[in-house]
Amino acid sequence: MLATAISALPVGAGWAYEFKWDGVRALIDVSDGGVRIRSRAGNDVTGGYPDVVAQVAGAGDALFDGEIVVFVDGRPSFERLQARMHVRGRADVTRLVGEAPATFVVFDVLRRFGVDLTERPWTERRATLERFVAEHEGWTLSPSFDDGPATESVARQHGLEGVVAKRLDSVYRPGRRSDDWRKLRFVRAGDFAVIGWEAAAAHPATLSSLVLGVVTDDGGLRFAGKVGSGLSGRTAALVKGLLVERADPPVTDAPRPMTGRLLHWVEPQVVVEVEFAAWTGDRRLRQPVFRGVRKDKRLDEARGDG
Numbered sequence: 001m002l003a004t005a006i007s008a009l010p011v012g013a014g015w016a017y018e019f020k021w022d023g024v025r026a027l028i029d030v031s032d033g034g035v036r037i038r039s040r041a042g043n044d045v046t047g048g049y050p051d052v053v054a055q056v057a058g059a060g061d062a063l064f065d066g067e068i069v070v071f072v073d074g075r076p077s078f079e080r081l082q083a084r085m086h087v088r089g090r091a092d093v094t095r096l097v098g099e100a101p102a103t104f105v106v107f108d109v110l111r112r113f114g115v116d117l118t119e120r121p122w123t124e125r126r127a128t129l130e131r132f133v134a135e136h137e138g139w140t141l142s143p144s145f146d147d148g149p150a151t152e153s154v155a156r157q158h159g160l161e162g163v164v165a166k167r168l169d170s171v172y173r174p175g176r177r178s179d180d181w182r183k184l185r186f187v188r189a190g191d192f193a194v195i196g197w198e199a200a201a202a203h204p205a206t207l208s209s210l211v212l213g214v215v216t217d218d219g220g221l222r223f224a225g226k227v228g229s230g231l232s233g234r235t236a237a238l239v240k241g242l243l244v245e246r247a248d249p250p251v252t253d254a255p256r257p258m259t260g261r262l263l264h265w266v267e268p269q270v271v272v273e274v275e276f277a278a279w280t281g282d283r284r285l286r287q288p289v290f291r292g293v294r295k296d297k298r299l300d301e302a303r304g305d306g
Contacts, residue, residue, distance in 0.1 A: 195250050
């Protein structure tokens with residue numbers, strides 16, 4: 001279930017408020033057959049997070065929703081998590097578990113002992129989850145509050161990503177973006193499709209910036225700008241390795257290459273997260289900063305609104 005982006009939190013007796021964690025959304029299925037971790041895109045990412053598997057093993061039959069988070073000095077660090085998101089080799093995974101240990105922050109339960117809970121109201125699912133966490137050590141429960149403005153104030157003071165408001169009577173709608181869940185994000189950021197990459201003519205094989213696109217209401221793509229800030233040498237090489245080149249641009253409003261720059265077009269298959277200050281009048285990104293590749297996001301989610 002996905003939340004709708006908002007600019008101000010709803011208030012009233014019918015809402016609960018949770019912190020928005022700067023991590024990777026995941027469903028964790030625990031059964032007699034073991035533990036399986038799935039990303040939002042439905043990919044099995046179990047092998048990348050043995051520390052999370054160890055954390056949740058032995059829970060009995062259940063299906064949990066939450067975020068995989070790497071904490072640094074008590075705060076979520078997407079930058080540190082990014083280093084783990086695309087690594088699957090056993091030796092590298094083991095090394096990163098030591099360098100950037102991950103935690104599963106659970107905020108919902110969708111099945112317990114074979115019973116589907118998705119049609120139960122949020123309050124009932126939350127009570128079931130709270131009882132479970134109280135009876136099982138080692139679990140991190142996302143706290144819930146009944147005061148929206150106070151929750152927002154605390155989240156801002158502690159440098160968190162935002163706040164999610166949830167209707168108390170809302171059922172869980174798998175795979176759907178619902179107005180029953182609403183997210184207020186403090187830092188303006190969004191998801192974008194990579195439609196090309198640029199290099200300096202003097203270094204033609206080195207990626208210096210990404211050309212970005214967003215999905216339009218009719219399902220097409222339009223040019224949204226470029227991002228180079230935040231792309232270190234190692235990160236740029238990693239992203240470049242994910243791109244599949246093509247001869248023509250995948251958008252009709254493609255930019256022309258600048259003098260001294262080489263422009264490569266790619267299949268719009270890779271989704272990245274980018275922070276930015278604002279949209280310009282011609283709907284281009286202002287002061288964008290690359291945050292990371294989002295393998296947990298589909299192309300149709302690359303709409304620039306996070």
